[in-house]
Amino acid sequence: MTTSPVKALVVDKLEVTFDRFRALRGVSLDVMPGESFGLVGESGSGKSTLLRAVAGLAPTSGGSISVNGKRLDGKRTKAFYREVQMVFQDPYGSLHPRQTVDRLLLEPLAVHGFADIEKRILRALDEVGLGSSFRFRYSHQLSGGQRQRVAIARALILEPSILLLDEPTSALDASVQAEVLNLLEQIRRDRKLTFLMVSHDLAVVTHMCDRLMVMQNGAEVERLSAADLAARKVTQAYTRNLLVASEGFVRPGTPAA
Amino acid sequence: MSTLLTVKDLRVQFPTRTGVVDAVRGVSFTLGRERLGIVGESGSGKSQTGRAIMGLTPPHAKITAETLNFDGIDLLHVSAAERRSLRGNRIAMILQDPKYSLNPVMSIGRQIVETLRTHEKVSKSEARKRALDMLAAVQIRDPERVFDLHPHEVSGGMGQRAMIAMMLVTGPELLIADEPTSALDVTVQLDVLAILDNLVRDRGMGLIFISHDLRLVSSFCDRVIVMYAGRIVEEIAAKDLHNAKHPYTQGLLNCMPKIGADTHPLPVLDRKPEWAA
C-alpha cells in the first residue's frame, strides 16, 4: 500500500464570524501538493475571507486549518510566510502608494534575509512583463493592471510553495491576463507550487484549476472537477445559473444570439 | 442621436523622474445617449481618458485637447467650482478601485446618504430609504447590515456595488464606469448591467463603459473603442467585435481562455512596435 502524500492545505469546518455575522459557515476543502484549487461564487460569499483566514488575517471561531500537515494556530510565523504567500484582490490596498516598485519588491527579500537582491528584483519584474523602466515608479503612478502585476511579482519573489490568489487577473486585459496565467502555470509546474485561487471568471478557473468549490452565503454549494464544470455536469441550480450568466449580457426583449 | 460629449485630440502627459509618460496621445470620439465601450491594453490610457473628462487628473499632469465639450460646456475652460458642480450632479465616474476611492472612515450608507443630500433636498429618513433601496437594487444581500459597514469590512464586489449605488443615486446624465463589474460574480454582474442598460434606454444617460471583458462589452455595448499605447487603434460596432480588423484586437480575442477549451499555454500577443506608432 502506498501512503498518500501529506496534503498541502486542509481546511476543516472553518467558521469566521465578524461581530454577529457568520462570514464562513463550516467550510471544508483540501488541496494536494502541486494541485490548483479554484473558488468561485457569489460576491460576498466568503471567498476572500477563506484565503485571509489561511493567511492568518481573519478571525476564525471554529474548525481548523493545516498546511503541509501542520495545524495552524494563532499568529503566523515568518517561516509560514516563506511557504505561503497571498496576492490580494485589491492591489491598491496591498501596495503602499508612496513606495516605489523597487522598495515594494525589496522589502520581503530584506525581511527574509535573501542575498542576490538585485538579480531577483530584475527577474521578478521581467516575469510579470514589466520592464525595468517601472522599477522606480511609485505604485500610484501605475495603471490598475500594472499594479496587479507588481503584487504578483511581490508574492512570487519569495518562492513560496503555496500561493493564495484572490482574483489575480480580473484587473488585466485579455492579453496580459494570458501572459500572467501562462506564467503562473509554468511556475507551478517548475516549482511544484500549490494554488488556491479565487476568480469570477469560470473560463479562467476551468483553465487554471483541477477542482473547484462553488460558494454562496458563507457556505459550499458544490465541489466538482473543472472537467465536470466545463462539461456542464453540475448538480446545483446556482452553479448552472453561473454557467448561463457566463455567456454574456442578453438585452431583455432580444432573442439570445 | 444628440451628442452629449465631444472629445477631440485629447492628450495627457505625466512628468516623472525618468522622463515624460504620454498616457493619452490624441484620443477623439463622440458620445450620444448610448453605451460606448472602451477596451485595450493595460496601461493604454483608458482610465486617464475617463479621469480627464471627469476633471480628476492629478494636478501635476498636463492635459491638452482641441475640444472637450459636455453638452455645450467647454470642460477645459470652466471654473473649478463649475467643474465640481458638474461632477456632483451631471457627470459621474465609477472608479476602477472603489474600495480605495470610498472614504475609509465613513460607513457605506452614510456616504451614499451624504452624496444624495448634497444633490437633492431630501429628509434624512427619505435619504436613508433611498440609499437602502439602491443597495438592494445592486443585489446587496442584507442592505441594513451593509449600510453600517465601513469600506474595509465589505468584500471586493460589495465595495464596487456601493460605489455604483453612490454614483447612480444622483441620476447623472453621463456616467463613466471604469471596470465597474470586474469584482462581481457573473450573475450579479448581469443584474448591475441591466440597471445601467435601463438608465441609458429610459433616461437617456450616456455611458462610457471601460472593461477588460470582451465578451461583456460585445454583448452589452453599442460601439467599442479599442485603445493601445495611448491611442485609439480601432472603433467598431460592438456586435462586430469578433470581426475586428486591428491585429491587437484580433489577438485579444484569441488569448481569452474559454470554458471547455484546453489550450495550454494560452496564445499570447506578439506586440508590434508599429501598433504604438
Ligand SMILES: Nc1ncnc2c1ncn2[C@@H]1O[C@H](COP(=O)(O)OP(=O)(O)OP(=O)(O)O)[C@@H](O)[C@H]1O
Ligand atoms: N472586517 C469585516 N467586518 C465585517 N464584515 C466583514 C469583514 N470582512 C468581511 N466581512 C463580510 O464577510 C462577507 C464575505 O466577504 P468576502 O470578502 O470574503 O467575500 P468574497 O466572496 O470575497 O466577495 P467578492 O467576490 O465580492 O470579493 C461579506 O458579507 C463582508 O461584508
Ligand SMILES: Nc1ncnc2c1ncn2[C@@H]1O[C@H](COP(=O)(O)OP(=O)(O)OP(=O)(O)O)[C@@H](O)[C@H]1O
Ligand atoms: N501619476 C502618474 N505618473 C506617471 N504615469 C502615470 C500616472 N498615472 C498613470 N500613469 C501611466 O499612464 C498610463 C495610462 O494609465 P491608465 O491608468 O489610463 O491605464 P489603463 O488603460 O486604465 O490601464 P489598466 O487597464 O491597467 O487599468 C500607464 O502607463 C500608467 O503607468
Ligand SMILES: [Mg+2]
Ligand atoms: Mg473577494
Ligand SMILES: [Mg+2]
Ligand atoms: Mg485603468
